[in-house]
Structure formats: C-alpha cells, structure tokens
Amino acid sequence: MALPAYDLYDVRSMLSDEERAVQEAVARFTDERVLPIIGDCFDQGRFPKELVPEIASLGLLGSSLPEEYGCAGLNAVSYGLICQELERGDSGLRSFVSVQSSLCMYPIYAYGSEEQRRQWLPRMAAGEVIGCFGLTEPHGGSDPANMKTHAKKDGGDWVINGSKMWITNGNLADIAIVWAQTDEGIQGFIVEKGTPGFTAQEIKHKMSLRASVTSSLFFDNVRVPDSARLPNVKGLKGPLGCLTQARYGITWGPVGAAIACLDEALNYSKERILFGRPVAATQSAQIKLADMARRITLAQLLVLQLGRLKDAGTMQPQQVSLAKWNNCRMAIDIARECRDLLGGAGITTEHAAIRHALNLESVITYEGTETVHQLVIGRELTGINAF
Incomplete structure (x- = not known):
C-alpha cells in the first residue's frame, strides 16, 4: 500500500476525531476559498479581508479560548492544525489568525479583567473587532x-x-x-x-x-x-507569554507551506519532460523530493508532540523555540528547492513556491529570529546567557 505523500508516518492516525474534523474543515476552506485568489492578492499587495467572516464562522479566531466568550474551546493540537492548513494557503492569512487569536484575544483573556473579556472577546471571535x-x-x-x-x-x-x-x-x-x-x-x-x-x-x-x-x-x-489597562500582569512576562502562544502556532504553519511547495514540485516534476523523460524520473530530483518528505515528516512529529505537551500543560518556551527554529528553517529551504525544481516557471506567482519562499523570509524572522531561538537552546544546554 502506498504511503500518503505528505504524511509518511501516518501522523493523521494519531489525531482525535475532533482534531481530524478541524483539519478537514480548514483544508476545505483553504482549497476552495483561499487558493483560487491568494496569488492575485499577493501580486496586488492586498489582504483578502472578504474572507474574515468565513474564518470567524469556522471558529478559527481565538479557537483555544473558552466557549463562554464565544470561542470554539478547541485544544492546542487543533489550533496547530488550523495554522498548518491556513499557511498551506498563505503565511499572511495564518499571520492574521495568529495575531487575532494569540497576540490580541489571548492577553485579554489571560491578563484582562472579566469586564474586558466580556466586552471584547465575543466580538473578536465573530470577526467584528480586529x-x-x-x-x-x-x-x-x-x-x-x-x-x-x-x-x-x-x-x-x-x-x-x-x-x-x-x-x-x-x-x-x-x-x-x-x-x-x-x-x-x-x-x-x-x-x-x-x-x-x-x-x-x-x-x-x-x-x-x-x-x-x-x-x-x-x-x-x-x-x-x-x-x-490589562490589570493582571506587569513586566516582560506579559508580552513574552503572548509571544509563546503565537510562536506555538508558527511552529505548525510552516509545515503547511512546505507541504504546498512539495505538492507543487512533485506534480510539476512528473509532468515536465526534459531529455525525453519526466524530471521526476531522474535520481537528482528524487533525492531532493525524498529529502523534503523526510524533513516534513520530522517537523510533523515535532509539532504534534509539542501540541500534546501544550495540552498537558507541560510545554516550555524553550521547546517552542526549538520547533520554530527547526520548522521555519525546514520550510524556507524546501520552498527554495521547490522553486529550483520548477525551473524558470518557479519565479512567477502563478506557482506557489516563490510566494511561500518570500513569505517565509518574514516567518523565520518574526516572533524571534532564527539566531534568537538558537541562542535560547544554547542557553538551555550550557546555562550561560550569550545574548
């Protein structure tokens, strides 16, 4: 039996029924509503604001917050899968949901007063307040x-x-x-x-x-x-706590971008004929494609375990740093390699690889650069702060 091309270790089988349902719903939304327009949006420098009501109706805004505030009350793995499927469409759309959910709704919930929660969270979950x-x-x-x-x-x-x-x-x-x-x-x-x-x-x-x-x-x-004023936090603990929430979603998002690039390069290499045979029939192309699948598989297992730790309440910020460092590096390298496999066609936004590669230049930088996360792990290993 052939293995799923983008899930070689059957990570899907490790998901609960609810988690699979969330992933399927967001994947459908991405396929049907995002992918047909996102290349043009990128070209035009336009955020597809018309999608916000649908994003809200799917329960994707503040999805991990309690239902009493109009939110979906999903677990951390489900939120990760939301980020993965949205970024399979475009990092910009996942960024919108990340900021709304983890950087705005989360601090109001975690650090705000009950009055602030009641005033803002239901309307933010509904997409009425950005x-x-x-x-x-x-x-x-x-x-x-x-x-x-x-x-x-x-x-x-x-x-x-x-x-x-x-x-x-x-x-x-x-x-x-x-x-x-x-x-x-x-x-x-x-x-x-x-x-x-x-x-x-x-x-x-x-x-x-x-x-x-x-x-x-x-x-x-x-x-x-x-x-x-948010009354329940003072000091750097407040913003850094928000960043940990956002970085967690970012560890999942680039997996989706990498899958989108591999899917495109795999299909293109089967169809493109050079020297009398498909590009996919060459050893060099197969080695590249296999290596991409290997790195995506490792990234999938990494974020699934991170999500389980988060749901268990034992996730540490250093673990988030390791996953963001690994998965952003994985995705940007794969996007660039897929662009190369597409040849000259890879430089146009009619194909996804160059768009994802350009987007991932931001994703690997924001919420802590790659160097910052490397130094976080270095400090954890040595006990010495090298910042």
Missing part, C-alpha cells in the same frame, strides 16, 4: 526590555507616547494591544482606533507577506482610562 499587537519598536525587535514607548499615569488616565513597527493587522485593527514602560514596569493597554493621537501607517514596498497588512503605530499623548 486587533493588532504593539510590541516591536523601530530600534530593535529582539530586545523588548529596551522598550522606548512609555505610559505615564495622569489622574485616572494613562498618557502613552512612542511608536511600534512591523505590526501585523495595524491598519485593519479596531483595537491595539500596546505594551509600554510605566513606573511599575511594562504594562499592556487596549487602545481603540480613533483615539486622539493614535495613528497607523501601512508599510509599503514589501516583497514578503504581501497578502498581509503590516503597519507602523504612532502614539502622541494618547490618553486612555485606567479601565483600558
């Missing part, structure tokens, strides 16, 4: 402790000044989760669109994540009430 996450700053994203944005207490209000950079969903967002230095350490604030002094400016001329909105945020004496 969020963005304001942490990274222009002078350097890998050193959040050196944050320049600050919030000063003024009576019952807070006044925020500063700027944020490379913010996914920035110009789409109705609210921003903004992290700022205060006299009591770093704190988070929910800043609504239209608040005086708060502006977003979309970043243009991108060659990566073109089907995603990326922005700079500016805060010029932005006044918010204390009720907009």
